[in-house]
C-alpha cells in the first residue's frame with residue numbers, strides 16, 4: 001500500500017469543510033483526508049447517500065473519494081493526532097450578545113478548536129484558518145497553542161475560502177486564486193510551501209498567492225464586502241430606475257461593458273442573502289470601529305442598510321399594489337433558498353419578505369425545488385398545521401387562487417412555466433412581482449398579468 005504523503009484533518013463538516021476536503025481528496029489521491037464534526041447527524045449524513053448539503057456535482061465528487069482517502073468522523077481528537085495539517089472550518093457567526101453584539105464575529109468555535117488541538121497534538125502541526133475570521137485571529141490561536149504546556153511550536157496559516165454556494169464544486173476545481181498567508185520566518189515559509197504544494201496539484205502556480213498572515217485574513221472580509229457593496233450599489237440604482245422608467249438591467253449592461261467596472265455581480269435583486277455577506281460586512285464595520293475609524297465603519301454599514309431597505313421596499317410594493325391589504329389573500333412564493341442551486345436558506349431575503357407578509361396576515365403558498373418543507377417552516381417560525389403557510393411540492397400548485405406570485409429565487413425551472421396556464425388559476429387582477437427579473441415580463445403581460453420587476457417600470461395588465 002502507498003504511504004499517504006500528507007494526513008489532513010478538517011474540523012467542521014459544513015458547506016465549506018465538506019466540499020473543500022472532497023476536492024482536495026479527489027485531486028490529491030496520496031493524501032488522507034478526515035473531515036470531523038461534533039454534529040453526529042451531519043457526519044452520519046456525509047456517510048450516507050443523502051449528503052447534508054446540495055451542490056451540483058458534489059455527490060459524484062464525494063462518492064469517488066469516500067472510503068478511499070476521504071473519511072467523515074466525529075472522533076475529533078484522534079483525527080487531529082493523526083494529522084500533519086489541520087484545517088479549521090468551523091462557523092464564525094455574528095455575536096448575538098454582549099460586547100460587539102450584532103457586529104463582531106463570535107469566535108467561540110474557533111477558540112474551542114484551538115484548545116482541542118492544543119490538548120490533542122503530540123507533535124507540531126500546520127494549522128490552517130479556513131473559516132472567515134477577523135484580522136489578527138491567528139494571534140489568538142497562537143496564544144492558546146503556546147500555552148498548552150507541552151512546548152510544541154505549531155505553525156498557523158491563513159487560507160480563506162472564496163467558493164460561492166451553488167457553484168462550489170466548479171469554484172474549487174478552478175479557483176480565481178488561492179490565498180495563503182503565513183509568518184515570514186523560515187518555519188512559516190516552510191509551512192506555506194506545504195500548502196502551496198498541495199494546491200499546486202491542480203491549481204496553476206500563478207494563481208496561488210502568498211502574503212503575510214494579516215493581509216490574508218483581512219482580504220477575505222474585504223472581498224466579501226466589495227462583492228456585497230456592488231449588489232447594494234446596483235440595488236440603490238434599481239429604486240431610481242423604477243422612479244424614472246430606466247431599466248436597471250440595461251444600466252448594468254451599459255456600465256458593465258466598461259472593463260474597469262466589469263459585468264459580474266451587477267444583478268439587481270430583492271437583496272443579497274447567504275450566511276456570509278451580512279456577517280462579514282458587519283464584522284468589517286466592527287473592526288473599523290474597534291480600530292477607531294468611525295467614518296470607515298459608517299461607509300460599510302451603509303451596504304447592509306441598503307440591503308435591508310431593498311427587502312422592505314419590495315414587500316411594501318406588493319402590499320401597496322394589492323390595494324394596501326394582503327390580509328387573508330393567498331400569495332404564491334417561488335423560491336426560498338438565498339440563491340439558486342443550493343438548499344441553504346441562511347439570511348435568505350425570502351425569510352424577511354415572507355415574515356413581513358405574514359405580519360400583514362397574508363396566506364403563503366411556498367415552493368422551492370431544494371429546500372425541505374420543514375426548513376421553510378422553521379425559518380418562518382410556524383408549525384406544520386399552521387394555515388398561514390402551505391408548502392407545495394411544485395410551482396404550479398402554489399398559484400391556485402393566489403392574488404400574486406412573487407419570484408424570490410432565480411431557479412431555472414421557473415422560466416419554463418407557461419404564463420397563460422398560471423394566469424388562469426389565479427384571482428384577478430393577477431400580479432407577478434419578479435424579485436429576480438427572471439421571467440419574460442412581456443409574455444406575462446400578454447397573458448394578462450400586471451408585472452412588477454426590480455428596477456423596471458411596472459407593466460399594467462394587457
Ligand code: NAD
Pocket residue numbers: 011012013014015016017036037038039042076089090091092109112113130131132133161162163164165275276
Ligand atoms: P457550517 O455551519 O455549515 O459548518 C460549520 C461546522 O463546524 C458545523 O457543522 C459545526 O457543527 C462545526 N463545528 C463547530 N464547532 C466545532 C468544534 N469545536 N469541533 C468540531 N466541529 C465544530 O459553516 P460553513 O458555511 O461551512 O462556514 C464555515 C466557515 O467558512 C465560516 O467562517 C464561513 O464564514 C466561511 N465561509 C463560508 C462559505 C459558504 O459558502 N458557506 C464560503 C466561504 C467561507
Ligand code: UGA
Pocket residue numbers: 132161162163164165166224227231264265266267268269270271272273274275276277338339
Ligand atoms: C459569497 C461570495 O460570492 C463567495 O466568494 C464567498 O466565498 C462566500 O460569499 C462566503 O464567504 O460565504 P455566496 O454567498 O455563497 O458566496 O453566493 P453569491 O453568489 O455571492 O450570492 C450571495 C447573494 O447575493 C445571493 O443572495 C445572490 O442572489 C445575491 N446576488 C449575487 C445578487 O443579488 N446580485 C448579484 O449580482 C449577485
